Amino acid sequence: MRYIDLHVHTTxxxxxxxxxxxxxxxxxxxxxAIGITDHDTMQGVKLAEKAGKKFGVEVVPGxxxxxxxxxxxxxxxxxxxxxxxxxxxxxLAWIRKSRFERMNKMIAKLNEIKLNVxxxxxxxxxxxxxxxxxHLAMVICRKGYCNTPAEVFAKYIGNNxxxxxxxxxPSFQEALDLVHGAGGISVLAHPVIYKADELIPKMVDxxxxxxxxxxxxxxxxxxxxxxxxxxxxxxxxxxGSDFHGKGLGSSDFIGAVKLDYKYLDKLKEAKNRV
Numbered sequence: 393m394r395y396i397d398l399h400v401h402t403t404x405x406x407x408x409x410x411x412x413x414x415x416x417x418x419x420x421x422x423x424x425a426i427g428i429t430d431h432d433t434m435q436g437v438k439l440a441e442k443a444g445k446k447f448g449v450e451v452v453p454g455x456x457x458x459x460x461x462x463x464x465x466x467x468x469x470x471x472x473x474x475x476x477x478x479x480x481x482x483x484l485a486w487i488r489k490s491r492f493e494r495m496n497k498m499i500a501k502l503n504e505i506k507l508n509v510x511x512x513x514x515x516x517x518x519x520x521x522x523x524x525x526x527h528l529a530m531v532i533c534r535k536g537y538c539n540t541p542a543e544v545f546a547k548y549i550g551n552n553x554x555x556x557x558x559x560x561x562p563s564f565q566e567a568l569d570l571v572h573g574a575g576g577i578s579v580l581a582h583p584v585i586y587k588a589d590e591l592i593p594k595m596v597d598x599x600x601x602x603x604x605x606x607x608x609x610x611x612x613x614x615x616x617x618x619x620x621x622x623x624x625x626x627x628x629x630x631x632g633s634d635f636h637g638k639g640l641g642s643s644d645f646i647g648a649v650k651l652d653y654k655y656l657d658k659l660k661e662a663k664n665r666v
Contacts, residue, residue: 394653397646398427398452399469399581399604399632403519404436405456406526408637411440414646418449421647425450425656427471427632429581432457432487433522434475452656456581457487457571461564461595466586468567469604469630472663473576480574483562488522490560495523501555502548507537525549526636568599577662579630582607582642584614589621596625601662606631606649608642628662629655 401407402414409417411428418426428440428451437453444451453475457468473480499509509531517527528549529541538544548555562570571578579602580595592603605618606629615631622629633649634642643649
């Protein structure tokens with residue numbers, strides 16, 4: 393049986409493995425295909441595809457977009473988007489700018505409460521790519537203010553904490569249109585986190601194509617419920633480890649959540665209908 397993991401992050405956003413290293417780990421863990429789904433960027437896809445040819449691992453190009461919906465933040469996975477799509481490139485550019493602006497504001501708040509952090513340190517932690525809260529948390533830990541990233545989020549940078557700053561992001565409809573306009577397949581990432589299943593029918597009405605029913609935070613009963621919702625609304629089913637790195641995010645290794653390759657076949661069939 394061939395297995396897939398359609399939710400993997402790399403150093404191009406807030407993961408700890410480079411795209412090449414992620415593909416290599418997938419190979420070691422007997423994963424036939426991985427989805428590279430970095431936050432708000434497709435920068436790592438080409439590097440991963442090159443490594444995929446070397447290691448014999450299929451790479452599914454993807455992205456994870458943050459979006460606003462009914463006063464909550466949700467994440468939308470886009471598979472098989474064209475990274476050269478002009479609107480996608482333009483939108484990702486302003487998202488990157490908003491991330492930089494937000495980070496500077498959070499650092500200013502931290503400095504006010506005597507946690508001395510510089511933007512250059514966070515950018516270095518991010519490898520010069522997309523600076524996010526996990527990178528900030530790592531810097532704060534390295535400087536001895538906290539022991540773990542989880543502690544940093546709980547005390548300072550988690551939602552509504554002392555140094556939290558809301559980030560400008562597209563609406564859910566805008567994110568859907570962006571994915572579809574770039575020739576991609578839209579999938580709601582980790583719905584179990586939002587605890588708002590009642591919103592899914594509205595998302596379907598707006599154009600949602602799929603749902604991530606298998607995720608490290610999903611209990612078997614949760615996955616069964618989302619598979620049922622997918623069946624009711626004729627949605628694609630996906631899943632993955634949401635890997636960022638050991639001790640970070642939802643899982644410690646690529647393939648921690650893995651699916652039969654048949655789910656990728658369904659995704660490809662949908663792509664061929666676009």
